[in-house]
Amino acid sequence: MESKEIVAPRQEILLEVRNLSVSFVQYEKGLRQRIFHPIKDLTLDIRVGEVLAVVGSSGSGKSLLAHSILGILPPNATQAGEMIYKGVRLIPEEQKRLRGKEITLIPQSVNYLDPLMKVGKQVRYTAGKGKGKIIQESLFHRFHLPATAGEKYPFQLSGGMIRRVLISTAISGGAQLIIADEPTPGLHPDALKKVLKHLRDLADEGRSILFITHDLMAARSIADRIAVMNAGVTLEIAEAEKFTGKGEGLIHPYSRALWRALPENEFFPVADDFGDECESERK
């Protein structure tokens, strides 16, 4: 029996990802293959009660990290390296058992909702039988969604409201590790602040949040530590406070460039290549 009741001390590691790599085999013309390597060497750990932010350019493999942890990579993907959850190796059977219950996802794309089901019902579905309605209503209240929103279909809600519905579905079942994959774009500053506070509160309740984002300001405002990724590699994991001034406290030049590019800072577009896509072709 898993000891679910035991509350772990704050610094205990919940999930450890060691040297993760993910590659895809793609077919071009006929049987010509091409290997595509979006995650090359990713190492990080997330502690109990912590918000760990993962930031990086688009195409740096942030979403694939989420999908690897959940075990929902597409069938043509090959994964190497190790993932350890509560001291146990995360094998596919384990992932299947945990996902949607102990480990949940707040997805990136607003397309993850069922377009033909009222959103209230979608939140109740993940909450489980019996108390679904109460949980859904309290979550809508918590995220400032009007009670009438539950009776609407996804296309009738604005982008920001859909975000909040997605967050509700992920936490309605009582998860331990919440992987939030870009949960904040499209939110107005006030709503953003509230959602961030809710994520922080969830961590303070003893859950762990893997906060995948490109929004460094948001990451800095709630995360304990920030992992910077580029081209499928973790470049550095720094305490959130290190992102300040001109980024003097940061080790990697890319982390500093990311910090300086913010409109709040210098809005400085680095001179080198546009983003950094991870291509097997490019060396």
Add this chain to the structure above:
Amino acid sequence: MRLQGENLSFRYEKGPWVIRDFSVTIESGEILGLSGPSGQGKTTIARLLAGYEKPNRGRITIDDQVYPIKGFHPVQYIAQHPERAVNPRWRMGDILAETGEPDLAILEELGIESHWMDRWPGELSGGELQRFCIARAITSGTRFLIADEITTMLDAITQARIWHFLTRICRERSIGLLVVSHDPTLLGRICDNIVELEGK
């Protein structure tokens, strides 16, 4: 040139009004910001101006041309979610060619690589797709661009590069640009003027 929406009101069927009596003017070469809480009709305004929806009341004009406009639309819309603005069953090269022969200089500036042309949309990241959507919207016939939260899903460096690129190209070509965004810092950084929608 001047893009003008006068007393625009819009609702879906008999639903509540999404916007009411909203007026806006964008001049060629102007960069205008539009901000406000979600659900206040920012995207609706953007879609009306781009000719995707028709207002229930009010009218939209470009100089003396009254909407609807036939042929290539001088107002091009760049959507918040690029994955929903491309045909998933077309290769990127075909998606880009939808608005005619692509401008190679623009592709290069946006960092769009030639080998991406054979890819399917699902094989590119959101940021990569968005750059295609931007390139697709900028043609010789484009007079106004409507950018609806187009960088919210992108990292800071890509975001800064896209805005430096867009503001420069709009100045150079006298394209009027409407920037819809939640980010007051960003709007303050790039816009000449800002319109704030208020909560209902």
